[in-house]
Every structure is written in structure tokens, then in C-alpha cells.
Amino acid sequence: MTSLLDQSPARPVIQRLKVMRQLADDEVVALEQAIREAIRRGRAGEDLICEGDCIDSVRIILSGWLCRYKALENGRRQILNFVLPGETCDAYAYLLSRTDHSIGAITPVVYADIKRARFEQLIKTHTSLGEAFWCETLLMGTIQREWAVNLGRRMALERVAHILCELFERLRPVGLLDGNTCSFPLTQMDLADATGLSVVHLNRTLQELRSAKLISLRERILRIEDLNGLKRIALFSPTYLYLYQKH
Amino acid sequence: MTSLLDQSPARPVIQRLKVMRQLADDEVVALEQAIREAIRRGRAGEDLICEGDCIDSVRIILSGWLCRYKALENGRRQILNFVLPGETCDAYAYLLSRTDHSIGAITPVVYADIKRARFEQLIKTHTSLGEAFWCETLLMGTIQREWAVNLGRRMALERVAHILCELFERLRPVGLLDGNTCSFPLTQMDLADATGLSVVHLNRTLQELRSAKLISLRERILRIEDLNGLKRIALFSPTYLYLYQKH
DNA sequence: CGGCTGATTGATCCCGGTCAAATGAGGTGG
């Protein structure tokens, strides 16, 4: 079973949900089945979901990076969060009439697009699954709150360091770290829009982190040279990520 | 029935939840009953919930203002959101092992403290009630996201204007507006911590709004002199508040 | 009256924004 799961595109999803809630084998199988039936692909730059859309399905990311964002009139944009492999875009978002923000693909993505009726049937028969998805949703909330702190009360250097720490620790439980490096597809523009900084200043802040021997970042590869040092200047405490929840 | 509800301390709660979901009379009665059994009082300045607490009940605010916040080591504080009469602190927060943020009373508050078991029994027999509380939770998420935009991509004047617009529109559906004025118990320090500004600059920004004849604010009373003007400079669009959801 | 909290004002500084231009890295078509 475990070895079978290793091959499944649903692996990161199951891995994540199991941290939230104890899942019985039949629940895992049922979810995997639902995912397998509903696999879609998206191109880099494409919007999976646009602000104002009616949501009638649940999208679970199997591979690739996306971002939630809101665009303002005058060209400004705020990235609200990133969506990483194994994470769910919008479990239960169909409960609200329309979505308040857009979700765009940063890289090519593979995802499962499970229709509302199918999803509701799934969680009705497998209640732990339903709860696990609710935990997932609540977790987006805790991350969103930490981002508010980041944007409101941290200086540029702390802010950027914090976001790097967070992404690094979120990639770890789904097995996307390779030692102290990871694939890092964000442009500096993306990082600027996520941290509320200008591209120019973001660039200078990255250089500061590089010259402090904390990170190296080039050709879409991030290497954390000194994780503890980075966490220290970011005032990073990972508890809000609930990486090791005891069910 | 309606006239009876008018007298009930649960009135703002019912009013809010009915916007989210159609509620049957027996559901309203059941909720009212649960609230009546569980009424508590809190003093101004008191923390109802502290970061790191295990949550094992659901707190529904009947009157008074609170704020969610996170405190940083060095004395900095970020207010994440306000909790107004009729709103629920933490429906379903018990699904996560510990809470990531604190909730403090700004004014004296009256609230219902419904134990987890009681709450779960309530929503099990009355499913629309459960869904309405989930909508409430999702709504906190949409507000949190709008705050990220506020903190990340708006200038001081827009930011403060935006938060005033939001509070004003959130008070409206629970009947806490009196024409173009409302009770406004926040200190300038609270507003500064909510907008990510310094107290000094917040004070100057308020003066700017006053001299532009958009608001007047003194002795804990806010009067909006020109709501449309205020919305215009805030780039305020209330859709994220889902004030008129069609169930 | 003294002490406290919150609002206000003034002076100064600096973090980070803005503008503009240069450099580099693909990607594409002739």
C-alpha cells in the first residue's frame, strides 16, 4: 500500500491530510480514486480561478506552484499566499456565492478538479476526510494571519527572510526539499508582490541576504545556507504551520 | 416570534447567520437556547483567548468589540481583525490543536461560551446552522485577505479610510449604525496596530481625513461625513464582506 | 493634587519608493 502510494500523483495530498487527521485506509483509497478521475493540467501564467467566479468544484494541487492574489485598479497587486503541491485551493469555497480573489499558476500545474457533488458525496461517507479538508482550510487562515503580521509589522529584511523560511518549511513535509535546496520558481516580482515591497527594494534585500551568507538564489534554485540564521532575523516560529499536529 | 427575537441578546447573531444561510425557525430557537444557557461577561482589556491556548468551546459575541492580534517579541503588535457584535470568535477552532493568535476585549463584552460537545450536538441536529457557522469562518478569511491587501499595497490615507469603511459596513447589518454615526471604541493605538502604522502617523492621517471633511471622530463617536468620498479614496468595494449573500 | 492614559504637535531621520537606464538570459525567426 505504502509503496503503491509512492507512485500515485495523490501522494503529497495524502501526506498532508494525514498530518491533520488520522485517515483510515479506505478513506485514503476513496480520495485517491476521486483524484485519479479528475486530473487536469494548467499552463504557467494561467488563472485557475478569477475574482468573482462562482466556485463549484474543489481543486487539489498535485504538482506545481500557484498564488492567490488580488489585483487593484492601478496595476498594484498583492499576493495573498502561495499554493504548493499537496495543498487544496478551495475546499468548501462553494459555500460562498463568489470567490473574493484569484488563483494563478506560477508554473505548469497538475491538479484534481473534483466537482462539488462528487466532493460532498466523498466527505459524507468519509467524515475524517471532510474534517481533514476543514483543517486544511483553517490552516490557510493561520498562514494568512501570519502574513498580516509580516506585512504590517516587519521590516523588509525580516519580511523577505520570513517568507523564505515559511516556503522552505512548507515544502519539507511534502518531500520537495533536497537537502538545503529547493526548486524556487518565483520571480522577484512575485516576491515583491507577496511582501508588499517594490521590485527594486526586494532585489536589494535579496542581495543583503546573500551577502550575509544566509541564502543563495539563482536560476530558480533556492539554497538556504544558514537556516537558523535566517529564522533568527525573520523572527520565524513555525508553530502557525501546524507541521506536527497530534490529530 | 420576530418581536420576541428583538429582545433576545442573540438578535445580532441570528441576524448575521440568516444572511449566510436560510435558517428554519426551530434552528433559530435551538441556537437561541444554547446561547442563553452560556452567557458570560468579559472586562475591557481582558484576553478571552491567548495565543497557544487549546480551544474547546465556541465564543459568540453578543455585545462589545474585541480584536484578534499577535504580539511580537519586541513589543510590536499587529491587530489581525476586529470581532464585532453578532460575530463568532472561533467556530470550529477546536479542530486545530492550539490557537495561533490572541483575542482581546476592547470594551466590556457579553458573549456566549458554548462548549464543544454542546456545539457539535447543535450543528449535528441542525445542519444549516453548521453551514452558517462555516460561512462565518470563511468570511473571516475573506476579510483577512482584504487586510493583507490593505497592509501590503495601500498608502496610509487609503489604509485608514479603508478600515473605517469596513467597520462601518460591518456594523450596519447588525443595526449598530445611527444614521451616519456609530460608537467607536478604538484608541488611536488600536487603529495604528491594525493598519501597520505608527501612532503618530495614524494621528496625522486621521487629521487629514477630518480636514478633508470625510469623517469626524471624537469622544469614541465616529461620524462619517461623506461615505462615498471615503470609499473613493479607500478604493473600497464591499463585495468581500458578502453583506447580501443569496444563500 | 499627582499620576496615568490617550491625543497632539514639532523636528529630524531613514527605509523603502520611484524613475531611468544598463545588463543578462532565453526564445524566435530570418
Next chain:
DNA sequence: CCACCTCATTTGACCGGGATCAATCAGCCG
């Protein structure tokens, strides 16, 4: 293979929004 275009990164110069420090003022309460 080169010319050319586009997009991302980088650098320099300058400016300004908002932070910081410090002092004053206004209520309020014991």
C-alpha cells in the same frame, strides 16, 4: 549563427512617506 525582442535582474540617483524621539496637552481617577 546572428539579429532582435522580451522578460527578469541589477544598479544608480533622488525623493518622500512614514518612523522615531521628545515634549506638551487634555481628561480621568484615586
